[in-house]
Amino acid sequence: TSHYFGDNFSRPFNIKFSSREGDLKYVYQTSWGTSTRMIGALIMAHGDNRGLALPxxxxxxxxxxxxxxxxxxxxxxxxxxxxxxxxxxxxxxxxxxxxxxxxxxxxxxxxxxxxxxxxxxxxxxxxxxxxxxxxxxxxxxxxxxxxxxxxxxxxxxxxxxxxxxxxxxxxDAHIVVCEDMDGLTAAVNSGNFVKAMWCGDRACEDKVKELTGASTRVMPFDQTPVGTKCVCCGKNLLEGEGKVIYFAKAY
Ligand SMILES: [Zn+2]
Missing domain, CATH: 3.40.50.800 (Anticodon-binding domain)
Structure with missing residues (x-):
């Protein structure tokens, strides 16, 4: 689990650093850790109709x-x-x-x-x-x-x-590359992850969620394009435009 806290915690706990300008500023924090979600993922990834299956x-x-x-x-x-x-x-x-x-x-x-x-x-x-x-x-x-x-x-x-x-x-068998909303909707409804191009516009991200219940899950480091258009608005993406992103339902 990871979170971006901003300065929400450094203010009440008074955690500061001296900035380049020489004055004290509140730190910006993230959290990173293994949480109960990992256990949920383990149960869902490996379990079957007879119960748990532990690595x-x-x-x-x-x-x-x-x-x-x-x-x-x-x-x-x-x-x-x-x-x-x-x-x-x-x-x-x-x-x-x-x-x-x-x-x-x-x-x-x-x-x-x-x-x-x-x-x-x-x-x-x-x-x-x-x-x-x-x-x-x-x-x-x-x-x-x-x-x-x-x-x-x-x-x-x-x-x-x-x-x-x-x-x-x-x-890997449940990652489907999609180029339009019909494909994305069908893939999400069949319980898949969708790998698609996204123009980067928040409106498209919100629309996908509203129409299918799927949200953006992760933006992979490997940004090799999987299409030339935004999966949602259909906008043509020139080289270097848009992002490869995974959509899926969150549970
Ligand atoms: Zn778009």
Missing amino acids: PKVAPVQAIIIPIAAHKGGVNEKAEAIKQALENAGVRVEVDYRDQSTGWKFNEWEMKGVPVRIEVGPRDIENGVVTVARRDDFSKTQIKIEDLATEIPALLDVIQKYMLEKARKFR
Whole structure:
């Protein structure tokens, strides 16, 4: 989140600087920071109908171990040993020992967005393996217990990259270049970002908002023109005139 405060805060707090002319003036301030909006964006960018899906780097719990048929001897002990091995490898990991059905636990940790689920059951233990399920694509694989301390951190890296790539592709597929208001309106109503030329006139910006609900979101550093006319008023733009700008609905 960023804001331009002007001298709204420097006046009450009396924050001044000595100007070139040698007198004291109030400073002009901006704010820049990570705010709750970032969390909203994360939920919307990665979540799905089953709930949250957290990128491994920011997930409070990166791997959840679910003991299967925990009443059988050795299962909980093995789950605990795997937890220790993963913790030693730097993974944020927990074991779900609660007295709930396996299906209930699977659903709950999926909803909470934990990137990796590790199922530890008696038959798998006999074979020296566990079943590992990914939250991002729901794929399942078997991994040797002795390899978990190297395989799980590697898998978390793969998931991190895959989720970023998937989100980027989705974003890029929803940016539509528009040259007139019909195109802009249709694109906005279908939930897209619109990339367009804008003459720079406030009246055009206001009109787009009034007609479509979309506002200017950002003016990119890359100002390679995407058209020759203002998307709103149709004014011809000579070289160097107008701005490339993104329009979208704000939520
Ligand atoms: Zn215009």
